[in-house]
Amino acid sequence: MMRVWGRTSSINVQKVLWCLAELGQLEGRDFERLDAGLQFGVNNTPEYRTLNPNGLVPTLVDGDFVLWESHSIVRYLAARHDLGGLMPQDLQQRAHSERWMDWTQTVLWVSLRLVFTGLTRTPQEKWDIPALRRAWDESNVALRMLDQQLGQQAYCAGDRFTVGDIPLGVTVHRWLFLANQFPEVLEARPELPAVMRWYGELSARPAFRASVP
Numbered sequence: 237m238m239r240v241w242g243r244t245s246s247i248n249v250q251k252v253l254w255c256l257a258e259l260g261q262l263e264g265r266d267f268e269r270l271d272a273g274l275q276f277g278v279n280n281t282p283e284y285r286t287l288n289p290n291g292l293v294p295t296l297v298d299g300d301f302v303l304w305e306s307h308s309i310v311r312y313l314a315a316r317h318d319l320g321g322l323m324p325q326d327l328q329q330r331a332h333s334e335r336w337m338d339w340t341q342t343v344l345w346v347s348l349r350l351v352f353t354g355l356t357r358t359p360q361e362k363w364d365i366p367a368l369r370r371a372w373d374e375s376n377v378a379l380r381m382l383d384q385q386l387g388q389q390a391y392c393a394g395d396r397f398t399v400g401d402i403p404l405g406v407t408v409h410r411w412l413f414l415a416n417q418f419p420e421v422l423e424a425r426p427e428l429p430a431v432m433r434w435y436g437e438l439s440a441r442p443a444f445r446a447s448v449p
């Protein structure tokens with residue numbers, strides 16, 4: 237049975253759990269999940285660090301095979317269990333989809349993470365409001381570009397749901413959480429009709445609902 241290490245509140249663990257659910261992999265039958273990170277600890281023990289030397293979650297253990305980095309795990313699982321479906325077999329379609337995983341990690345999440353950690357992992361008296369607002373504006377610039385793209389096609393890589401939609405979907409979910417939770421700090425979120433149409437479809441998927449609190 238596969239093992240997934242990581243607490244369910246982690247955005248990166250959620251990507252893996254959502255992917256597994258899309259693939260019809262059931263917790264308890266096909267994989268077991270073990271809490272690690274934040275209040276659960278574990279991730280800094282020497283035993284865990286032999287699996288994941290970063291001391292971060294998630295980590296996947298599939299037999300003798302150990303893998304960390306959430307996007308690599310999502311790619312591995314999708315290719316292993318649904319090549320031609322969730323992971324497109326056509327190389328160009330696949331590249332289109334995977335591009336959005338890289339973009340999520342290297343563009344959108346870079347600024348949004350500053351907002352997330354700056355507000356939720358920092359005591360209120362230490363909030364750096366100008367820096368938070370700058371990072372929020374940068375996130376919104378990136379999301380406006382995404383909105384234009386999703387205005388032309390149903391999903392990030394075309395007319396069907398693929399791997400690239402997973403990291404992007406949980407990241408937009410977090411953006412909405414921040415906008416709703418901290419309206420007194422962050423400017424109102426911009427109208428992004430195509431992003432909201434796409435997010436509405438994603439968040440109605442049973443696999444999303446089961447995996448992303």
Ligand SMILES: N[C@@H](CCC(=O)N[C@@H](CS)C(=O)NCC(=O)O)C(=O)O
Pocket residue numbers: 246247248249272273274279291292293294304305306307
């Ligand atoms: N690039 C890594 C980042 C992993 C990461 O930053 N994980 C966070 C949770 S989202 C973590 O382990 N934080 C420490 C903790 O939870 O104690 C990935 O995508 O897997």
